[in-house]
Amino acid sequence: MIALSGIAKRFPNGVQALDDLSFSVNRGEFVSLLGPSGCGKSTALRLAAGLLTPDAGAVTYAEGKPQIGFVFQDHTLMPWVDALTNARLPLDLKRMPRDQADARASAALARVGLSGFERSYPRELSGGMKMRVSIARALAAGPQLLLLDEPFAALDEITRNALGDDLLKLWREDGLTVLFVTHSVSESSYLSQRVLVMSPRPGRITADIALPAGRDSRLSPATIEAQRVISGALNSAIAA
């Protein structure tokens, strides 16, 4: 669905964030992009979304640019409007008629378990609920490709696990393609089908690990084994 090939990106302050980064994500896949802090994961995700342009290399979409849903590490909600209006933002920007947009936004909120909170303002919601609104906003756009930038990093473990399970469910039910940036080995081992391990800056892919089926829970032997393999690849990426 999306391929990045030979990407290089240098920031105006002279930092070479990415150098010769190449990977692709197939339609319907759940792929994690895993790497140490500051390795350029977020930059790669922004390039994938078309929010940044690469200095070298290209981002290509197999079937034309898909509808993209983007979820940031921070909830990035508008504090001055309620949850429904926040979730409706992509539809409002497309000038969809109000009643139709409202229906889709409430449906998206219901899918992340926030029925009844349509009229709540962000400050009245917990951290996990704010992140759920943020995910609902991405879903409201009807995305084919969902890009998430460490969405659960700021949440406590219980909330993080609950949201991870919900994300898996959404991915299965909607046939989404998911590219999930994380620095958590355990998150990537449980959630994704494939893990791309990145080196420290300038970031490039050092391992492309396809995970076997059978990781039904966070503690199943297959998940633990996947964690061992991913940790090994991450350690050698950092050491290299």
Place this chain on the structure above:
Amino acid sequence: MKRLADITLPLVVAALLLGAWEWAVTHWQVPAYVLPAPSAIARAFIDNFASLMEALASTLTVTLEAFLAACVLGIATAIAFSQSRLLERTLYPYAVILQVTPVVAIAPLILIWVGFERINLALVIIATIVAFFPILAGATLGLKSADFNLIDLTRLYGASRLQTLWRIRLPNALPYLLSGMKTAGGLALIGAVVAEFVAGSGTATGLAWRIVESGNRLEIATLFAALALLALTGVVIFAALSLLEWWLLRRWHESAISAS
């Protein structure tokens, strides 16, 4: 309970001060042309009620017109700055120069240019210059400080610049803008008063002119009455803008929530 104290404590202080003032003036027989007693000021206020209200209306009109003009000009300039970095770089220094130049020094020039036959316009222009900058500064900061991830998100969903301005930048600027407006409200009044002082005899008809006139005639009680009216006007303007701020931000901004 705390609210009650907020209102009663300053009133108790006022009563004590006025009482002490009244007592001191009678006890030491201070001449009325130096310091009139509060009771004399109250009497002067009642005797001159009609003319003082007329003067108040004149000053208030200039103040409000200048405040509205400063709001429109300040917000429009800030929006222009937020859309063009080049424009901001080019023009912001001039806004600062306008701000730091004492308005008393430019007032005579404006009066000459606009002409004494259009005195009210001249007064409004002078007061607008004084009130303009806090609104420009507040709105500019607010428009620029929108969450850049949120701006990116609107780009991702194909928003036009106008949509981003309307849905993200302007609402984000509101707390900063309202804070600037609170400062500007007081400054518009100061600007109006300064302009009246400069305009001088026979032309201006506002409260500042009443103060000058009363001073010249040694009607110090009337002077104090006009002064008190001016202070009260400033307080009312500030209170009204604070109320507007609370009402607009009450659902979402920390400043309004912690205050309620």
